[in-house]
Amino acid sequence: MERTYLIKPLLDETLPMIDHGKGVYLYDTEGKKYLDGSSGAVTANIGHGVSDIIEAMQEQAKKVSFVYRSQFTSESAEKLAKKVAEMTPGDLNWCFFVNSGSEAVETAMKMAIQYWQEKGIHTKTKVLSRWVSYHGITLGALSLSGHTGRRARFVSLLEDFPVINPPYCYRCPYGLESPSCGSACAQELELAIKRIGADHIAAFIAEPVIGAAGGAIAAPKDYFKIIKKICEDHDILFIADEVMTGFGRTGSMLAMEQWDVIPDIVALGKGMGAGYAPIAAALASEKVIEPILAGTKVVMSGHTLSANPQSCAVSLAVLEYLEKNKIVSQVESKGDYLKSLLLQLKNQFSFIGDIRGKGLMLGVEFVEDAATKTPFSRKAMVTQKIIALAKEKGLLVYPAGAGIDGVNGDSIIISPPLTITKDEINELVLLLTDSFEAFSKQLKSDD
Ligand code: PMP
Numbered sequence: 001m002e003r004t005y006l007i008k009p010l011l012d013e014t015l016p017m018i019d020h021g022k023g024v025y026l027y028d029t030e031g032k033k034y035l036d037g038s039s040g041a042v043t044a045n046i047g048h049g050v051s052d053i054i055e056a057m058q059e060q061a062k063k064v065s066f067v068y069r070s071q072f073t074s075e076s077a078e079k080l081a082k083k084v085a086e087m088t089p090g091d092l093n094w095c096f097f098v099n100s101g102s103e104a105v106e107t108a109m110k111m112a113i114q115y116w117q118e119k120g121i122h123t124k125t126k127v128l129s130r131w132v133s134y135h136g137i138t139l140g141a142l143s144l145s146g147h148t149g150r151r152a153r154f155v156s157l158l159e160d161f162p163v164i165n166p167p168y169c170y171r172c173p174y175g176l177e178s179p180s181c182g183s184a185c186a187q188e189l190e191l192a193i194k195r196i197g198a199d200h201i202a203a204f205i206a207e208p209v210i211g212a213a214g215g216a217i218a219a220p221k222d223y224f225k226i227i228k229k230i231c232e233d234h235d236i237l238f239i240a241d242e243v244m245t246g247f248g249r250t251g252s253m254l255a256m257e258q259w260d261v262i263p264d265i266v267a268l269g270k271g272m273g274a275g276y277a278p279i280a281a282a283l284a285s286e287k288v289i290e291p292i293l294a295g296t297k298v299v300m301s302g303h304t305l306s307a308n309p310q311s312c313a314v315s316l317a318v319l320e321y322l323e324k325n326k327i328v329s330q331v332e333s334k335g336d337y338l339k340s341l342l343l344q345l346k347n348q349f350s351f352i353g354d355i356r357g358k359g360l361m362l363g364v365e366f367v368e369d370a371a372t373k374t375p376f377s378r379k380a381m382v383t384q385k386i387i388a389l390a391k392e393k394g395l396l397v398y399p400a401g402a403g404i405d406g407v408n409g410d411s412i413i414i415s416p417p418l419t420i421t422k423d424e425i426n427e428l429v430l431l432l433t434d435s436f437e438a439f440s441k442q443l444k445s446d447d
Contacts, residue, residue: 021048024417024424026396034391037416037428038398042211042244042361045271046321047417053276056317060310069307076312083319084283087253090262091286096299097307099278101243101269102136105205107282107301108265109140111292112203112237114300118291124202126159127239128192132166132406134212135205135241135267144205147213149407163192166210167219170354170365171373171404178220186219186226193234203237203265208255209358211244215400215411216356216363218250224259237264237288243280247271247319248328248418250359251335258358264288277314278305327418334420335359341429342414349436351382351443360418365402366410375402375409382439383410389438395431 007015016028024047026034039045046053060076067074081095096111098104109127116124129135131146139157142150146162165173167185174184193201206227210217231238240263245255249271252258256266265288269280282301292299305311322328339355339362346352353367366386368376376382383399390397403409416428 023047023049024420032394034394034396035416035424035428035431036396037390037414037432038396039415039417040275040396041270042249042398042413042415043270044275045247045249045418046274046318046327047419048275050276050321052321053274053314053317056313057276057310060313063309065310066305066308068304069302074307074309074312076309076316077307080312080316080319083316084268084281087247087319087323088266088283089254089257092262092266092283093286094284094289096282096284096301097312098280098282098301098303099305099308099311100136101241101267101280102138102141103303104243104267104269104280104282105135105141105144105241106138107299108205108239108241108267109144109203110301111265111282111284111288111299112239114292114296115237115288116202118295123199124236126196126201127161127203127205128164128189128196128201128236129162129205130164130166131162132168132210132214132217132401132404133162133207133241134210134406135207136243145213146406147401148405149401163196164188165404166214166217166406167223168210168214168217168404169220170217170356173404179222181220183220183223183226186223186230189227189230193230193236198234198236201234201236203239204231205239205241205267207241207243208245208259209250209361211361211400211413212398213401213406214363215365215402216358216361216413216415218356218358219259221259224256224261228261228263239263239265239267241267243267243269245361247274248322248331248359249361249415251328251332253328255358272318273311273315274318276318277308277311279308279311279315322418325419331359331418334418334422334425335362337422338362338414338416338425338429341425342432345429345433345436348433349440351376351439352436357413360415360420362414363400364412364414366412378408383412385442386410386412386435386439389442390432390435393431393434393438395428395435397432
């Protein structure tokens with residue numbers, strides 16, 4: 001037995017072995033260099049090998065690496081919770097630490113249900129969501145995920161929580177155009193609530209910019225104001241899934257700030273530890289925590305490694321690094337620059353249907369015919385081919401679903417570390433151009 005580590009794709013002998021990373025680059029054991037154009041899975045927000053973080057890890061490791069959260073608190077957990085509360089808007093002041101985005105979403109769901117229970121309302125247990133969404137792989141989070149591909153095998157175990165269409169303007173389910181549409185896709189929530197009954201609904205959850213299921217689909221400007229108002233009108237909490245967007249990815253600490261909406265609960269992950277440690281959190285407002293503090297006094301969730309001091313110290317160092325280097329305030333202009341270059345590629349390659357996204361979370365959707373927006377056949381495996389070509393050339397990009405079911409379409413997310421420089425953006429786009437040219441040749445030879 002040569003290899004017993006279950007990797008994806010299973011037993012892929014060609015998967016390179018990583019040696020080290022520095023800045024926006026990764027180096028494998030063969031000496032090949034990769035520009036990390038996706039921050040892994042939109043995670044390595046401050047790049048690789050940052051010495052501030054390594055030092056913080058060492059300092060914490062010298063003190064204590066693990067304590068169980070019901071036996072001890074730790075300085076790093078207390079400081080991190082304060083820092084997250086300071087960095088995020090409104091009265092989002094209470095952090096429950098977990099280890100992955102899926103756990104953050106599960107905790108957010110449970111907090112919402114518990115909130116109503118503490119108020120004496122026991123029927124509000126459903127959490128509604130949208131199609132073309134991804135909220136995590138655990139069964140609760142997968143129940144929320146409108147990702148038909150990832151649901152398929154487990155449908156019989158899942159709740160049917162996705163109930164409304166996504167704000168997917170490129171393929172508007174109503175055939176309308178923003179802004180004259182009045183965000184009909186947001187208005188849809190009102191009808192869904194009426195059909196199901198607000199008495200049964202604890203919360204509604206959405207990603208500000210749809211990631212894995214859609215390829216960086218950002219909602220129109222008025223969208224989340226409409227959603228929040230509908231939630232408030234029906235006594236339903238609003239959960240923002242900012243696992244991918246949180247901590248600066250789109251140009252503000254929470255992406256939701258750009259829609260001028262403060263959620264009741266926020267799921268955070270990825271950028272929180274920037275890949276240096278597994279850490280995530282459900283962040284709750286005073287409104288949500290108040291009845292819990294007055295009632296049971298404990299959030300009914302938790303994992304053995306919740307609030308692990310080592311992970312908390314790493315996350316604190318990451319957030320301080322973001323602040324010290326004023327990284328988030330530069331994201332909008334870097335993103336605009338990268339987007340302008342991608343838009344030029346759209347004129348060059350006929351298979352690019354749409355360029356979209358916010359800040360440094362940008363998406364490219366590929367189509368067989370740009371005029372009719374006809375997707376490629378599934379058999380053509382276009383996303384996989386483009387990703388493989390890019391990797392061959394030394395560029396990493398992230399595969400995402402697309403199409404109105406979030407599966408029958410092809411897209412990639414381009415989301416380099418927020419620390420990327422202008423020269424590195426230029427290099428990224430050159431590598432991407434080379435990859436698209438190689439794909440173009442493949443397409444022609446297939447004809
Ligand atoms: N929510 C969103 C928006 C995500 O993008 C992801 C991961 N892609 C998750 C939840 C799940 O996070 P994790 O993989 O860390 O469990």
